[in-house]
Amino acid sequence: MTANIVTAKIRLFVNHPLGATQSIALDRDQANYLFAVMRLSVGDQILVFNGRDGEWLAQISSGSKRAGTLDVVSQTKPLQSPPDLWLMFAPIKKARTDFIVEKATELGAAEIFPISTDYTNSERIRQDRLQAHAVEATEQCGGTYVPVVHDLQSLEKCLQTWPNDRNILFCDEAMVGQAPADLSSCPAGKWAIFIGPEGGFSPAERQKLQSHPQSYSISLGPRILRADTAAVSALTLWQRSLGDWT
Numbered sequence: 001m002t003a004n005i006v007t008a009k010i011r012l013f014v015n016h017p018l019g020a021t022q023s024i025a026l027d028r029d030q031a032n033y034l035f036a037v038m039r040l041s042v043g044d045q046i047l048v049f050n051g052r053d054g055e056w057l058a059q060i061s062s063g064s065k066r067a068g069t070l071d072v073v074s075q076t077k078p079l080q081s082p083p084d085l086w087l088m089f090a091p092i093k094k095a096r097t098d099f100i101v102e103k104a105t106e107l108g109a110a111e112i113f114p115i116s117t118d119y120t121n122s123e124r125i126r127q128d129r130l131q132a133h134a135v136e137a138t139e140q141c142g143g144t145y146v147p148v149v150h151d152l153q154s155l156e157k158c159l160q161t162w163p164n165d166r167n168i169l170f171c172d173e174a175m176v177g178q179a180p181a182d183l184s185s186c187p188a189g190k191w192a193i194f195i196g197p198e199g200g201f202s203p204a205e206r207q208k209l210q211s212h213p214q215s216y217s218i219s220l221g222p223r224i225l226r227a228d229t230a231a232v233s234a235l236t237l238w239q240r241s242l243g244d245w246t
Helices: 003-007 028-037 094-106 127-141 153-160 205-213 228-244
Strands: 011-013 023-026 043-051 055-063 068-077 084-088 111-116 164-170 192-193 216-220
Touching: 003 084, 003 094, 003 192, 011 028, 011 127, 023 028, 023 153, 028 055, 028 068, 043 068, 084 094, 084 228, 094 216, 094 228, 111 127, 111 153, 153 205, 192 205, 205 216
Parallel strands: 011 043, 084 111, 084 192, 164 192, 164 216
Antiparallel strands: 023 068, 043 055, 055 068
8 A cells, every 4th residue: 555545535436447547537426526525636536446346546637516537546455345144124214224224334234125014114215315325334434345225125025035045133122131142153154134123023024034944033132222223233243253353
């Protein structure tokens, strides 16, 4: 890493192949952010990533508030792919759903699936807006991989088409008060964490999740957690035992 890289503080997601000597045309929003908001100018350097080719140092070669061009200089980080972990969660109030997507991105979820359940109190999402939150979270946390945020689907459909090689970590509110699970004895491999909505999963949903042949039911401790807190706690617990924090 060169001395120039240390001074580049701004990170920008670009939907463009990255490699030495590549030239990148900025769209209007990107140009406005760099030149009107951040007050950068020709010759300044930033860090760019596309979710596939790692992170690269780039230099501004031209710019205005509506357009601009970057010249890619050198790679600063390789692509750091997360473990093969999905987060399945029921959407809640707008700001808290945004929070779940942002923190799941920071904590290393590979894919994020909003699911509708019997007690879900938000039947609509803006998939494009949530994907944008994942991009922004990756920009801010120094990551090089952007998780895919899927469109809303029902829990029933999700379980009907569940892949037979992926385990389920079912965070069961009914187990509150029990000690958090020790996941070190669970098998490695592909996993998905299921977080319920406010009010939890319905009895019928709990039965389906508990009886699923690939499901492991766990407690998240002595207190009932809000859905957004539960998502962060479960991701942390899984990452510490089975993920890339070990």
